[in-house]
Amino acid sequence: MPFQPLTQEPEIQRRWLESGAFRAQRSGELLPGAKTFYMLVMLPYPSGRIHMGHVRNYTLGDVTARFRRMKGYAVMHPIGWDSFGLPAENAAIKHGIHPAIWTRANIEEMKGQIQKMGISYDWDREIASFQDDYYRWNQWLFLKMWERGDVFRAMRTVNWCEELGTVLANEQVVDGKDERTGFPVTQKPLEQYFFKTTKYADELLDCLDGLDWPENVKTMQRYWIGRSEGARLAFDLELGGQVEVFTTRLDTLFGVTFMALSTEHPVIEKAAETDSALKAFCDQVAAVSREERLTSDIKLGHRTALSVLHPFTGEKVPVFAANYVLMDYGTGAVMGVPAHDERDHEFAEKYGLPIPQVIDSASEWDLGTLVNSGEFTGMKSEDAVTAMVAQLGERAGKTTTYKLKDWGLSRQRYWGTPIPTVHCGSCGVVPEKAENLPVRLPEDVAFTGVGPSPLKTSASFLDTPCPSCGRPARRETDTMDTFVDSSWYWLRYLDPRNTELPFAKAESDAWMPVDLYVGGIEHATMHLIYARYFYKVLRDLGLASGPEPFQKLICQGMVLKDGSKMSKSKGNIVDPDEVISRYGADALRLFMIFAAPIEKEIDWTGFEGIEGASRFLKRLTRMVEDHAHSAAQLPSRDQLSTEEKTLLIKLNQTIARLTDDLERRYQFNTVVSGLMELSNALGDLPADAPHRGAVLQYALDAFVRMMSPVAPHLAEQLWSQLGQQGLCMQATWPEADPAFLEADEVLVVVQVNGKVRGRVTVPASATEAQRREAALACPEAQVHLTGKEIVKVVLPPGGKLVSIVVKG
């Protein structure tokens, strides 16, 4: 049968689905001691069409899943849909269709495309977050977290559009205006729900060390969490009250010449009530847009009428409002030490403040020995901190701060999980009862794009009795951030139809942690921090075991077109469907794996690469077609011709190498090049080799099994042609035969003074002394040895090299 992927692939896909070969076992079906492998890809958003990034991601996961199945693992390889969120709601506004209809249609479309790629997902475990049998468990978990005190309510500013009467996401706001309508957007404080992620800050940071993740992702998370050890210190205001600061350099306390407070600091806000110049300064700072603040680092300050008293000297220290102090880090107040902090230095120079040196060290910003610091003079920085904390008593203490913030999960949107709380006139904010879940999204809403969240207009949704006192009350109309949906979905895959719990612990214990998680680098912080946070909460709720959900993480590189990201607006999208309909899924898969190491970008400059992949598959098909099926037994090693032995050695070395690449190294592009090398070796077998039929049959059998994870459709076809029954994907992965890993003769490279001068062949059994002798006798080397004194001869382990050192 020739290479006809367009007709063959759908046929083979049907056989797979009918055979149930993609199905993952329930925990009860696993034999004791069974090896499991959980292969996870990041939950896709059903935007409408599959793009090349998906193809790369899913192919990689599929290669791993198929390899592990053949290696005898029970494999979990699921897929689902991150199907709440803004685009569906925008589509509803634009086209006047319900977000659910738009979402369902997109899922159908994309599912069909994924199936055309031959990805081995267990479709029985498919989940979609917009369905109430998924989001009810978001609500259930929210209630559990509420009980434990992991949820709280607080004010936070949002992007508010007065004309639309709605809240906008950051990406919807461009130049301070709604990107769709151009209406102005302002900042407005709103009471919202938060998860207490900071409670786990230390654990989230410390557990990173044990994870097999890319170093850059771990670094990004460390920075994001931003743990900083230091001390807090309360200064007395001259006119009563205190200002607390956080500092990593308490040892520089005697160098304080000013206090810098954020313009949003309560002390400044209060002072501004009676100080119009200060008020004007604060307004001026507030008027600068976010982007401008980020790009400009000009320090501005305004001296207030206030002063604090130095806790040791009692001297008056002036208080400034300053634009470079952030209200949401530390305490929103900084003790200004211009001699030993770069920013404070710049500020002090600008406003003419004294810059007294109090530390003696190599560089002005380093730790060292204290000078001009009263009774602490002469102490080392580290000791001074301890001594000062002890002296300062109640007003100071060692402490730690984090950049990580609590996770604000409220969204003033329709298309998300309703937050299951109720506002009661007498009881306040009350959680819904678990037995009343799910709190479903109502259908009686209109999507106008104007006015408050559609939930606020639905009487059927709003009116509800108070779960606590039973009197009429109103439902919460905020919905959850969609990151909640993606923070535990991989556990729902393990038990997707459970109606009692989000998932049974037996299932999670059987499969967790995820062995390999593959996705885009864009999720390095948000998703991968939230997911880790949730897992720790689930563990503490007794629902899951183990500290971390994802043992190994791979972030695949992007697929570019001529050096830039493929996007609709640039019109440079290469549609996977188009490629599949020209070359077949196998050729596309092969190219995606081969083109570059997985973490690097692939630039899709043209179709040459995929032509090459297709050519390789055609050549293989011909090779199998030309090979007359042979039932002959493979002869023993000493009966084989040299060429036959060479081929079988290449075969077994390839088995060993590819197994290692897939199992330990997670290096995929070399798997394809290994297959190509082996196919070249197959082609080199002479037509008149004495045992050609038996040797080829043996080698092709192993070859087809090894190509099966990458090009599974053609592998099935060739597998049948080789006379094998059953599915190739269910065959076992070949084992390297130790009898064929070494050749009879081995090449020894001869170096003289580090330069390669010759090569000699010796029997594989040759001793060190024999190798040494053969090398010294090598004529090419002799030229460089005559008339020189041999200083030493080095024979490194492995026996493949002899290095001769000469003098003169």
Add this chain to the structure above:
RNA sequence: GCGGAUAUGGCGGAAUUGGUAGACGCGCUAGCUUCAGGUGCUAGUGUUCACAAGACGUGGGGGUUCGAGUCCCUCUAUCCGCACCA
């Protein structure tokens, strides 16, 4: 500015523990087959001088070593992340 990474032919890349640099593929060149080719096959393809042997060669410079793409120091360039974090 801070942090992380990367640098190998015309291109994508390989070299797993310090041991033959350039596997494999793309592209290119020549020939054959077919000549309707966006087909198939064979040979060649780091640079340079070439009959050969050789010399040079993994961003630049230095070092360790019998031996360095790989380890150390230093410089340069590119990419990514963060962005006044007290």
